[in-house]
Amino acid sequence: MSFDKLPHGWKFISLEDAMEAIIDYRGKTPKKTKSGIPLVTAKIVKGGYILEPFEFIANDNYDSWMVRGLPKIGDVVLTTEAPLGETAQLTSANVALAQRIVTLRGKKGLLDNDFLLCALQSNFVRHQLESRSSGSTVRGIKQSELRKVSLPVPPLTEQQKIARILKSLSNKLVCNTQTNKTIEAMAQAIFKSWFVDFDPVKAKIRNEQPEGMDALTAELFPDKLVESELGLIPEGWEVKPLYDIAEYINGAAYKKFEPNTNGLGFPIVKIVELKSGITDKTGFSTVKMPEKYKLNDKDILFSWSGNPDTSIDTFIWALGEAWLNQHIFKVIPKPIITRNFLLSLLKSMRSVFAEIARDKQTTGLGHVTVKDLKRLMVALPSKELLAKFDDAVSAIINQQFNLVKQTQNLEKLRDTLLPKLLSGELELTNEELTDES
Numbered sequence: 330m331s332f333d334k335l336p337h338g339w340k341f342i343s344l345e346d347a348m349e350a351i352i353d354y355r356g357k358t359p360k361k362t363k364s365g366i367p368l369v370t371a372k373i374v375k376g377g378y379i380l381e382p383f384e385f386i387a388n389d390n391y392d393s394w395m396v397r398g399l400p401k402i403g404d405v406v407l408t409t410e411a412p413l414g415e416t417a418q419l420t421s422a423n424v425a426l427a428q429r430i431v432t433l434r435g436k437k438g439l440l441d442n443d444f445l446l447c448a449l450q451s452n453f454v455r456h457q458l459e460s461r462s463s464g465s466t467v468r469g470i471k472q473s474e475l476r477k478v479s480l481p482v483p484p485l486t487e488q489q490k491i492a493r494i495l496k497s498l499s500n501k502l503v504c505n506t507q508t509n510k511t512i513e514a515m516a517q518a519i520f521k522s523w524f525v526d527f528d529p530v531k532a533k534i535r536n537e538q539p540e541g542m543d544a545l546t547a548e549l550f551p552d553k554l555v556e557s558e559l560g561l562i563p564e565g566w567e568v569k570p571l572y573d574i575a576e577y578i579n580g581a582a583y584k585k586f587e588p589n590t591n592g593l594g595f596p597i598v599k600i601v602e603l604k605s606g607i608t609d610k611t612g613f614s615t616v617k618m619p620e621k622y623k624l625n626d627k628d629i630l631f632s633w634s635g636n637p638d639t640s641i642d643t644f645i646w647a648l649g650e651a652w653l654n655q656h657i658f659k660v661i662p663k664p665i666i667t668r669n670f671l672l673s674l675l676k677s678m679r680s681v682f683a684e685i686a687r688d689k690q691t692t693g694l695g696h697v698t699v700k701d702l703k704r705l706m707v708a709l710p711s712k713e714l715l716a717k718f719d720d721a722v723s724a725i726i727n728q729q730f731n732l733v734k735q736t737q738n739l740e741k742l743r744d745t746l747l748p749k750l751l752s753g754e755l756e757l758t759n760e761e762l763t764d765e766s
Contacts, residue, residue: 410469
């Protein structure tokens with residue numbers, strides 16, 4: 330890919346000259362509430378999308394806060410620091426804009442907002458953002474420098490076609506993400522009913538048949554709750570530390586081995602790879618490490634360090650062989666439990682882990698330690714009931730993995746097409762320029 334010579338009719342335009350609006354709320358701090366107007370912060374702009382907001386401002390404060398400009402559907406948001414260069418597009422105008430977020434709107438007839446999003450995601454623009462940024466601890470970009478960033482701008486019809494191609498992939502990715510959440514919620518609902526709320530046990534106490542459950546499975550639940558250090562649990566279930574039911578393998582410190590950026594060897598998986606997949610910023614290593622650090626598809630990974638709200642989480646690995654970096658546990662179930670039970674258990678405890686990490690939070694980061702895993706207790710059912718749970722959720726969890734795998738492949742395709750389309754290296758025919766499909 331090269332931007333040295335643009336195709337006929339293309340031109341470089343500074344971001345300042347291409348914008349109808351640049352809305353910047355840096356220097357202001359909103360008063361946050363537990364409900365109201367969703368607040369778009371840098372924390373939730375990830376991988377081209379806006380994650381579900383978890384911070385809000387009061388409806389009554391909206392007009393007094395949003396005095397620098399109001400967002401519109403289709404506007405592009407760009408994070409200006411911590412992290413720098415994450416982008417997404419607004420699908421609702423009913424949002425408030427936080428610090429470290431700049432909202433951009435292309436000039437009508439000159440720059441299509443969908444194309445603007447694609448351009449900002451290109452390495453060509455990202456490198457400019459990095460080179461114009463400043464700061465010793467946290468890199469950020471001033472608005473004066475942001476305005477100087479240049480964009481490759483083709484004729485409007487080509488912009489729209491390029492954006493349609495890339496956005497069709499992005500829409501599929503969004504659809505996969507939403508479907509994945511629905512599927513995960515299905516598995517988690519069964520887990521919560523059986524192993525957290527003990528609904529089948531409570532039904533049997535009332536001399537009722539557990540709802541939606543066959544008789545053979547229902548027989549595996551007791552008809553009594555007994556006191557334990559966790560409170561009331563089903564009779565006969567065993568209480569064990571979370572640490573004792575699995576092996577937790579922390580990754581290696583690959584900085585010692587000078588990872589390469591040429592794609593040689595296996596990718597090194599850090600927390601950013603768990604969120605965004607393998608990108609041009611991913612390091613690779615040819616150093617032969619102990620087998621325990623090797624990742625394969627369907628491995629369970631638990632990121633124990635980072636932002637409590639966005640990084641402390643459980644993931645299924647789906648990108649094949651890789652090396653595990655530190656700050657992430659590869660979690661291997663011991664024979665007393667099953668993989669599906671362990672995966673569902675860790676996902677069900679996300680809020681617990683977040684709270685633990687939040688209590689230790691320094692400079693925005695928190696962590697969950699081995700000591701925490703040893704003191705967290707869980708109730709374990711019989712092996713027969715675990716097998717029934719596997720029967721109930723294995724198809725759901727396999728579908729979830731397949732979606733994750735498909736999503737990763739779509740992201741790789743998008744990232745391959747993006748630079749070729751934005752540089753004009755991949756030319757579009759006249760038919761493609763007019764095709765709306």
